[in-house]
Amino acid sequence: MLYAIAFLLILISGYILSIIRGNLNKRALLWLLFIPFGYGLGLHEIQAPENSSIHEQAGKKNSVVSGIIVTEPYKKKNSWVADLDVANINGLPANGIIRMTVSNGSLEYGDSVRVQGRIEPPRGRRNPGAFDYKTYLWNHGIYALYKQGKNDAVEVLAKGRGNPVVQGVIIPLRVYLRSVIDKRTGENGFLLKGLLLGERRELPEDVKENFRVSGMMHVLAVSGLHVGMLFFIFFQIFTALFIPYRARVLLTIFVLWLYCALTGMSPSAVRATVMGSVILAGWFFERKSYIYNSISVAALVLLVRNPLYLFDVGFQLSFTATVAIIYLYPRLKEMLPGLSKRPAIVQRVGESLLLSIAAMAGTAPIIAATFNQIAFISLLANIIIVPLSFVLLGIGLLLAFFGMVPFLGAAYGTCAYYVTEAINWCVAFFAAVPHGYAECTSPSASVVIFYFLALVCAANLKRKKWARKGLVFIPFVFACICFYSALFISQPLATVTFLDVGQGDCAIVEFPGKKAVLIDGGDNTEFSDAGKDIVYPYLRYRGIRRLAAVINTHPDADHIGGLPYILERVAIDRVADPGFPAQSDLYTRYDSIITALHIRHDTLSAGMRLSLSPECYFDVLSPMPGTEPNSANNASVVLRFVCGKNKVLFTGDIEWQAELCIRNAFDTIAAQVIKVPHHGSTTSSTPEFVKQVHPKIAIISVGKWNKYRHPSQEAIDLYKSLNVRLFRTDRDGAVAVRIYKDLIKATALNQELRASLK
Incomplete structure (x- = not known):
């Protein structure tokens, strides 16, 4: 808040000075005053949760x-x-x-x-x-x-x-619309509910996945597309009813805000409604409305209401797509001067394609950063699915008015059913097109900045002389920065990330060039699948499309549970485990997928070595060959990851018996970093074993409030007594261990815990 006050004082001083000199720019000063106002309001909202009772x-x-x-x-x-x-x-x-x-x-x-x-x-x-x-x-x-x-x-x-309006009007109207849709369309009403009410909770998972892969999720999120459809439909209806012009405008504004309230007042819906209202207000007062002013008013209304909307992905996508369409579409159309001479149908298809290109170009960095994918097929899908959605919305409005009329309600319900079927079929078709979308890593801030600079230059090639120079200069600067980073910024030899998968284990070892090894995959319960919900999204976030190896330390559910999902969706060179089968559905599925996909399947035992890069390899310390472990835990694969002079010990769920075998079998098992055995239970981490490993950093992979009460206080006290820096995934989130030639850096996701070793 002090920064905002200081900035405000500077502005006031500048204001007084400009009055004295007689060169006051009131408009610029007015806009500058919004900076401390917005900063102070935003700071208040950010601190509100911490200060809340x-x-x-x-x-x-x-x-x-x-x-x-x-x-x-x-x-x-x-x-x-x-x-x-x-x-x-x-x-x-x-x-x-x-x-x-x-x-x-x-x-x-x-x-x-x-x-x-x-x-x-x-x-x-x-x-x-x-x-x-x-x-x-x-x-x-x-x-x-x-x-x-x-x-x-x-x-x-x-x-x-x-609120009496919400309670007396909005909610009864929602209930009525739901009942009509359910009565007339049956199980296919989920899409119509999404369009009319902004509700996506009933959307089947397979349908939702098809919309995501085809890049059509914007059809389900109430935004300018839906408000624009409603704008057009109702304005035409009011015109056909011979309602006076100004009354027609006011009624349309009322309908837009009613729709916005029905759909829950989401940022994208409010943005579109405010913009539509500003345009209609211009019509009402017979004054020209400027589209960028409308966008600015919409953003101001939302951010004054809640400054934290600035960090909401819906807000970002909504405004970025709108600005991109307004700015890029006319410039793209100028690049195709012959389009206006084509037949009307070709013109409409071409214009729809240009609109899709403009929206995609503007939102691509945000989509890549948020969803780690770009759906190129959406350029074609929009041409078909958006008009069908317009038809479905129109039918939905007719259902809203005549749904309870026996003959008409049934007729419109049947139409809605078949249009929904058509949309579902089209979405599934585009989602199944090979290479219709590309997975990508999240771009850095510098990449996003250079992208938008290059995009502006490319869009103005025919209009501005500086655009050509910019398209040469920007890639040159970007290449220089990349070259400098590669030469002078030290990159780790490997990075080990211990993911927070709750009560379970999962670690990913990454090498330069997107080469990676997955060790365990977390749990799979009726509530969540760690492979689907955590591991796979992380691989997409990091841009990892292939795994050099998947190692399952042992077949317990909290280690093997997430692996089937990964095996089915990621290219894998080989799978390795201790060869200790389990009588469980999870293990059966895991084994059958490996067989069906013809993935190389190795059995690991002590004395083996897995080399994955010139400077890094895994030594297998357990299980001992030719022995029968007394439990699945003691059958765990124990790996000593050696990278340069640094070592990380992965211990699975071994207990004191396996720890004793390892101590007796190997002269040295020292490692700077240890994954604490068996989540820190009382049956593992014996003092003799931990002292022989002599770690400086320990990571406990454990779930919050787990029923086993892991980690035990005895294990915590032991590591602390040996001056070991302790990380816990239940408290600290994921832990990244970056291994350099002579240095190890461990950082928790919440940034509150860090450790460095030389």
Whole structure:
């Protein structure tokens, strides 16, 4: 806040000085005044969760929270989710929102409730490139989470305490539209609900994946496309009804804001609605509206409402796509002067293609950074799917008005059903096109800056002389920076990342040139698959398309669970494990996938070596050849990763018996870094073993509040007594160990813990 005050004082001083000199630029000064205002407002929003009384009470057991439900509850599996605007906690006044997950399905918007139990702060990003749920919730003013336990009480104190407009108009209208869509379209109503209500919760996973791969997710996210469709449809309806011009404009504005409220007032919906309202206001007052002014007003409205929207990917994509279309489309059209002479159908297809190219060019860096893919096939898919979506939205509006009329409702419902089928078929078709999309790593800030500079120059080749010079100068500067980085910035020989997969193990060893080895894959439960939710997104984030090896230390579910998903989707040179089979569905699936895909399958035992680069290799320390381990844990593959002068010990889930065998079999097992055996249990990390390894850094891969109570206090005390820097994935998130020639650097994702060794 001091920076904002200081900047404001400087501006005031400049203002006084400019008055004295007589060269005041009021417009420039007005815009500059928004900088400290926005900075101060943003700083207040960022600090609000930390300063909130909700944050102070989070983590305490048996809290009593009272407040009003401010969202319409929705079902998620066997529970109901709603947001509670808190009035007090434990009898003390509080403010902010808590997201509740309860078993009571009778809760409604506007209910005043009292809940008893434990509230928790949301967990932030736990792995590189992963979704930051904490920031997402904070951006929407949600500071804590509550999940009803078996003995926790949820009591309704009063009804009807919400906003009367929302409670009396918006929610009944949503309920009506859902009932009509369900009645007339059956199971195919999910797409129409997405278009009319902005609801995607019912979207089947396979359909959602097809939309993602084909680059058509924007059809499901309420944005300018939907608001523009509604704008056109209703303005034409009001014109056909001979409504006076100005009344027609006002009614259209009303419809747009009603639609925005129906869809939940998302940033993209508000942006499009504000822009549409500004344009219509210009029509009302018979004044020309400037599109960039409309965009600026929309951004200002959203950011004053919540400055943290600036970091919301929906906000970024919405505004970037809009600006890109407005700026690039006319310039792209100038490059095709013959298009206007073509038949009308060719012109429309060509213009649609240019619009898609403009939107993709503008949003490509954000999409690459967020989703690690670029769907080139969307350029063609837009030409077919967007018009079909327009038709479906029109049918949905007819259903809204005539859905309860027997004959008409059935007719429109049948039309909606078949149009939805057509959209699903087209999306599936484009998603299945070979090489229709490309996976990519997240671009750095410098790459994004150079990309946009080059894009502006390319777009102005026919208009500006400086554009040609820029297209030569920008790549030259970029190449110089890359050359400098390669020569003078030291790159690690290898990087070992211990991912936070909850109660399980997973580590990825990366070498220069995108070569990598995966050691274990985390767990697979009814709630999550670590391979799908954590490991695969990380590989995409890092741009790793092929694994030199996948090593499964042993067949326990918390180590092998995520591997089947990876085996099916990533090119793998070979799989290695201890050859200790398990009688489980997970192991059977794991083994059958290896056989079906003809992946090389090796059995590891002590004395073997895996060389993966000139300076790095794995020595296998366990299991001992010719022996029968007494448990799956003691059958674990133990690897000593040697890279230059530095060593990392991967221990799987070995217990004291295997530790004793390793100590007796090898003269030296020293390593600077150790993955603590068996999540820090009481049956492993014997003092003799740990002292012989003599680590300086230890990583415990463990889940928060796990039922085994790992890690044990004995293990923690032992490592601390030996002055070992201890990292824990449940507390610190993923841990990256960067190995240089004579140096090791370990960094936790939350940046609070670091360690360096020479």
